[in-house]
Amino acid sequence: MTAVDLPAVPRVLIAEADPWSRDLLKQVLLNVRCDARLDVCADGQHAATLLGEKTYDLILADWELPGVDGLSLLRSVRQKRRSLPFILLSSRNDSASVREALPLAPTAYLTRPLNMESLTQRLQDLLLNEGESVYCEIPPLAPGMTLPTFLERRREVCDGAPLRVDVKAAVQRSLGPEGLDLKQLEGQVHSDPQITAVLIAAANSAGYHGTPVQTLSEALHKLVPGQSMNLILGLALKHNVVLGDPGLVAYAERHWQLSQDSADYARRLARMLELDHERCYSACILHRLGDLALLRCLEDWRQGGGALDDQTIGESLDAFGAAYGSALRTRWRLPLELRQLIAGIYSLEGGVYSREALVVNLAVQMARLTEHEGLEELAGSKTARLLKVGLPELTRVRKT
Known part of the structure; x- marks a missing residue:
């Protein structure tokens, strides 16, 4: 996809099994194109079904998807649309895996933990014309909407609390010559309920096994440092994480x-x-x-x-x-x-x-x-x- 054939509003598919990684990908993408028509799924079979029903302008898929894996999805897509942008995500960084994927011409092969800046730059290159930015207005309330009804509807879908901590500054202060210092990071963010809850939840998600994690320290040590950093930084991309009123x-x-x-x-x-x-x-x-x-x-x-x-x-x-x-x-x-x-x-x-x-x-x-x-x-x-x-x-x- 090049600048001359960018759709007015791109349709994007994200296929990622882990709910917190899935949410992170969604936030990074919407931060680049807030108007994107986005479909999100947790397994390869659902992704394959969506690919048979809709035409997408970009696909992000995890190689390790349950059911139909991401590489099989890429193979299927390439049989029909050789030039469709397809970003393959994987925890495999060995040369054999790279050699297996490259003949299928993924637009990018990104290994975990993801480099957020690199991912953002690739999405900007694929979804924006040079010098372009997209602004999305906040939709007004539906006519006749009452506050109790609004709050009742939002209860099951709300994104959690606003942030107490400046996450970018906290991560920056925790980076040392040898990478992210987990003890330092814990000291920077331990007072923030939203960060604590998200990291504990992520460390207890399906991708991680063993004894349930109940503290921030346990969560930071169970998640790899790069994933912890990405999840924390991803929170800053969400809507209204800083209150204005x-x-x-x-x-x-x-x-x-x-x-x-x-x-x-x-x-x-x-x-x-x-x-x-x-x-x-x-x-x-x-x-x-x-x-x-x-x-x-x-x-x-x-x-x-x-x-x-x-x-x-x-x-x-x-x-x-x-x-x-x-x-x-x-x-x-x-x-x-x-x-x-x-x-x-x-x-x-x-x-x-x-x-x-x-x-x-x-x-x-x-x-x-x-x-x-x-x-x-x-x-x-x-x-x-x-x-x-x-x-x-x-x-x-x-x-x-």
């Missing part, structure tokens, strides 16, 4: 701070009690994810022409925040053990709870106290008694 920003800052204070208290309490402090930290940093995701959807509402004020924001959080959090944790398939620990933050009614669940519940209660409120009542609570934590211990945790 001052009222929404103020609410987000409060939820971020509550999450951070809770997580810090949980880590200290857990260490004092010789429990899994990183799991407790993780649960607390994620427990306001739904409220933050809702704020991001309210930004979409505002940009679509909807009215927004402080009362509306507060009422929306009360009505939908918990449901958004539950939907996200389920849809992103966060480990059941981590979800149960987060649930312990909100309720300890009935049942038998782990000591870690008691820790996170107590930590959030501490974080909600103002600086002028004492710890005496909290020290006498059922949660503190079950943990055998008194006023001296809580005072030490607060002052640490």
Whole structure:
């Protein structure tokens, strides 16, 4: 495909089995051509069916697709359209695999972890004329749309929370002479609920096996450094990852701070009690994810022409925040053990709870106290008694 035969609006097929890699490819492509007509699938047979039904201007396919693999798709395409741009993605970087693919003339053969700059440049060359850029207006709200209906519809498809951390700066500060320093990167992004959730979810996706990952540190070490970096940078490409409305920003800052204070208290309490402090930290940093995701959807509402004020924001959080959090944790398939620990933050009614669940519940209660409120009542609570934590211990945790 050359500049003279570019379609007005290109149709693109992405075939990628891993959901987080699939989402990353989608975001990189839409960042280049936000108007692209995009079909996305997770297996080779579905991709083959789509190729038989539609005419595409570009295909991105993973060699390791289940069913019909990406190389077989490329072979089938080349039998019909020799010049159709086809980017083959693969974890195979050995010379034998390259020699097997090259006779089928892929437009590009990209190995994982992907070089994001190289991928972006190739997509720009294939989907844009020289000097061209594409601007996509934000679509207005449908006539008669109410905010409760809008939020109810968005609950199952929302992209998560806005970003607290400047991801480009965080990655840049974590790059050293020998590549990405995972410990440094963890220190840069550990306060961001969205990054934490996405990396944990990605590390537990179908492409990775073994013990469920429940902390940011575990996720960073299970994902290869390049994949971690790509997923983090890919988050910055998404719509409304930075809030623009001052009222929404103020609410987000409060939820971020509550999450951070809770997580810090949980880590200290857990260490004092010789429990899994990183799991407790993780649960607390994620427990306001739904409220933050809702704020991001309210930004979409505002940009679509909807009215927004402080009362509306507060009422929306009360009505939908918990449901958004539950939907996200389920849809992103966060480990059941981590979800149960987060649930312990909100309720300890009935049942038998782990000591870690008691820790996170107590930590959030501490974080909600103002600086002028004492710890005496909290020290006498059922949660503190079950943990055998008194006023001296809580005072030490607060002052640490």
